[in-house]
Amino acid sequence: MxxxxxxxxxxxxxxxxxxxxxxxxxxxxxxxxxxxxxxxxxxxxxxxxxxxxxxxxxxxxxxxxxxxxxMKTMTEELGCDIGYQSYPSLIGAESEEHLPELERLFQEKKEAGLDVYWLEGDALQEAEPNLAPGTVLAASYFEQGRVYxxxxxxxxxxxxxxxxxxxxxxxxxxxxxxxxxxxxxxxxxxxxxxxxxxxxxxxxxxxxxxxxxxxxxxxxYSVKAEAFVTEAIQPFLKTYYSSAAFFAEAHNPEKAVTSLCIGQSHYGNILLAETTKPHTAVDEAGQDCTSMEHCRNIREKVLHFFPALEPVSILRGWVTASPYTPxxxxxxxxxxxxxxxxxxxxxxxxxxxxxxxxxxxxxxxxxxxxxxxxxxxxxxxxx
Missing domain, CATH: 3.50.50.60 (FAD/NAD(P)-binding domain)
Known part of the structure; x- marks a missing residue:
């Protein structure tokens, strides 16, 4: 040194x-x-x-x-495969109370020139066929990306x-x-x-x-965030789906929140998130430990929206301190x-x-x- x-x-x-x-x-x-x-x-x-x-x-x-x-140029910049690929994104309104915020998010991006789409009914089902019918009222769709x-x-x-x-x-x-x-x-x-x-x-x-x-x-500041990963399965999800509630509530400094974010990894594993809890509300011994409470919450939400995943096993969960600003x-x-x-x-x-x-x-x-x-x-x- x-x-x-x-x-x-x-x-x-x-x-x-x-x-x-x-x-x-x-x-x-x-x-x-x-x-x-x-x-x-x-x-x-x-x-x-x-x-x-x-x-x-x-x-x-x-x-x-x-x-x-x-980010689209970083594979060439770094001279190796970083797993960058196009990856459609759905943000879904699961209740009437989520619709106004999602519509605002959609309209401001649309007016700014982003190639974003509003999906309902059959169009939404076509975008994500394994989504249980009727569980999502509407969603915004954009072709974003991902890396490993x-x-x-x-x-x-x-x-x-x-x-x-x-x-x-x-x-x-x-x-x-x-x-x-x-x-x-x-x-x-x-x-x-x-x-x-x-x-x-x-x-x-x-x-x-x-x-x-x-x-x-x-x-x-930070919240204690938990996520989970399943065994690898055949292609199941066409998009990365996240609840509109996540963007409003994920880093709530006052209470624990569970909202569904779900995608399929490059290798076929289903990635499940996210449950968050203010670090100030977690005792010291539990800061780095996954919780049964959040595991149950995630399972309930996953099976509500994607019931076909019921027989799929979760391999592990993990915890991190997720930073945010007010x-x-x-x-x-x-x-x-x-x-x-x-x-x-x-x-x-x-x-x-x-x-x-x-x-x-x-x-x-x-x-x-x-x-x-x-x-x-x-x-x-x-x-």
Missing amino acids: RNKYGAIVIGGGYFGCACSYFLAKAGVPTLLLEEKEISRGASGANFGNVQVQDASMGQSYELTLAGFAR PFHYQYALVRQGRRYGLEVREFSTVSSLLVEGGVCTGVMLADGTTVRAEHVIVTSGAGTRPLCATAGLDVPV NNEPIFGKAPVPGLILAAGFKSSAVVSAVVGETVAELVTRDTCAWDLDQYTAAIRPL
Whole structure:
């Protein structure tokens, strides 16, 4: 490990891997630090959907579109198969109360020029034949994409190493190093100090406590999210289906929520999510444990909408701390402490990962970028 780097990136998920790759490619001596293993956190629990339909309007929508276009080129960029493919998306209104929000989501995207469709009745049944008739009133449909999360993140790291990227797994950052009002590096849990001209925090749910060591209150919070995967079966789902309730309730800071998101993996496994519960409502012993309560909830919802899956066995479940921000906008850009850059709290990760990585590289090498990022850092406050 060197004494000083051009950039230290903290967090080995989508954003940490992408930022590290593009920084190294730009010629910046870069060190990537991950507390556990690459893709071990929320980015490894992620289904790899390159989502567009749920993006917030305004610049966040433009950032999502730019990311969507960029992700289509990442197989060629990285020189290997990352599992990118077109993947239709359905967002379904399962009750009358969900219809107004789904219609708003659909209309704003349609008016913005997105090739999105409103499906009901026979058209909806044709899009997803195994969906139980009558269980969904209407759905919006868009041809988005997906990647295989591990292949993509490992490819970013592998190619980054070819440009000189250093990676240290099982390296816990205990605090940010601030000297003379400037972030000059990090302190590791073993007492080692590592210095850099820039520090980039991409720590997801760990962003807030880490930034507190630099005297900043960064509003990135988390819920305990659970998901499940079944045995592999023959092609069953034509789309990735998610409930409109998910986008309204998934990161509820006050109560546990179960809403159905379901897709079929590249390998035939059925991916089931998502149940969430505020971390503050979970006792310490249960933070990393799946729960029978949520397993039962998911089973009930799956069999209501897709009864043909009843004989299929769940192989395993997993838990992660899923980050969110109160306004559903990311914390992204230069922090009030010079030398510190943040990229956390994004509503959807895979779709914007590459464009975020390129943007961070521009901030480091040019001290500017193509986006107005002030709106994404305005919520940061001094402690």
